[in-house]
Amino acid sequence: MEFPAYLATMPMHAITEIHGEPGLLARFRLEIEAFDEADRDRLTEALDLAADLHRDDRRVREPYLNHLLRVSIRLMHHYQVRDVDVIVAGLLHDAVEDHPAELAGLDPGTVADVTPAALTVLADRFGARVARLVAAVTNPEYDPGRDRDEQYREHVAASLEREPWARVIKVSDFTDNGVGVIHTVGPKVARAAAKYRPLVPVFRDLVARPDTPLSAPVKEHIFAQLDLAEERFSAILDQPT
Numbered sequence: 182m183e184f185p186a187y188l189a190t191m192p193m194h195a196i197t198e199i200h201g202e203p204g205l206l207a208r209f210r211l212e213i214e215a216f217d218e219a220d221r222d223r224l225t226e227a228l229d230l231a232a233d234l235h236r237d238d239r240r241v242r243e244p245y246l247n248h249l250l251r252v253s254i255r256l257m258h259h260y261q262v263r264d265v266d267v268i269v270a271g272l273l274h275d276a277v278e279d280h281p282a283e284l285a286g287l288d289p290g291t292v293a294d295v296t297p298a299a300l301t302v303l304a305d306r307f308g309a310r311v312a313r314l315v316a317a318v319t320n321p322e323y324d325p326g327r328d329r330d331e332q333y334r335e336h337v338a339a340s341l342e343r344e345p346w347a348r349v350i351k352v353s354d355f356t357d358n359g360v361g362v363i364h365t366v367g368p369k370v371a372r373a374a375a376k377y378r379p380l381v382p383v384f385r386d387l388v389a390r391p392d393t394p395l396s397a398p399v400k401e402h403i404f405a406q407l408d409l410a411e412e413r414f415s416a417i418l419d420q421p422t
Contacts, residue, residue: 359410
């Protein structure tokens with residue numbers, strides 16, 4: 182498939198709509214050209230693992246891999262991240278949460294909690310720091326007696342308090358889910374907006390902190406994206422009565 186010369190400057194959801202997964206893969210490869218060969222190999226290995234683990238997963242109308250590609254491309258292009266551990270963790274940020282048994286090579290049901298084994302595999306393959314970052318953005322088991330969304334928000338705030346680079350990964354994930362909510366269809370639109378809206382001020386505070394390792398212009402870009410997400414949540418949820 183041929184792609185336009187301006188692929189490197191196209192908005193990611195435009196690439197998704199027009200060119201699909203092949204276009205996002207091509208854009209990812211353009212982004213990693215800025216890295217040396219060893220780093221490119223490492224990033225490609227992480228991409229291959231993510232593609233294998235999520236091969237049958239879907240996000241409404243698209244392969245789940247598209248989401249992971251957009252998260253990692255956003256880290257490189259918009260956030261100017263050159264820390265390969267962070268980008269690898271971005272590609273694999275849902276691997277332990279969604280496919281721990283497969284990642285760990287265990288038969289589901291044989292171990293009560295396969296998360297530690299899955300994180301050990303990540304640490305062995307990509308290093309302890311990658312595993313720690315993925316752990317920071319992996320949701321825990323929730324108490325069925327409490328509101329699930331409230332527990333999710335509590336986990337995000339507590340986990341990202343301790344890991345500044347995990348904030349960067351999570352805000353890219355949140356941007357894809359929040360700003361991209363208008364690309365979702367069906368009842369999931371309102372459900373997602375209600376889940377994510379209370380996190381806008383949380384992310385705004387976390388990104389603004391001095392220890393969040395992003396430049397001032399990148400932080401301003403993220404604030405604008407958070408404003409856009411809030412506008413979209415309001416349009417979805419604040420219907421006149």
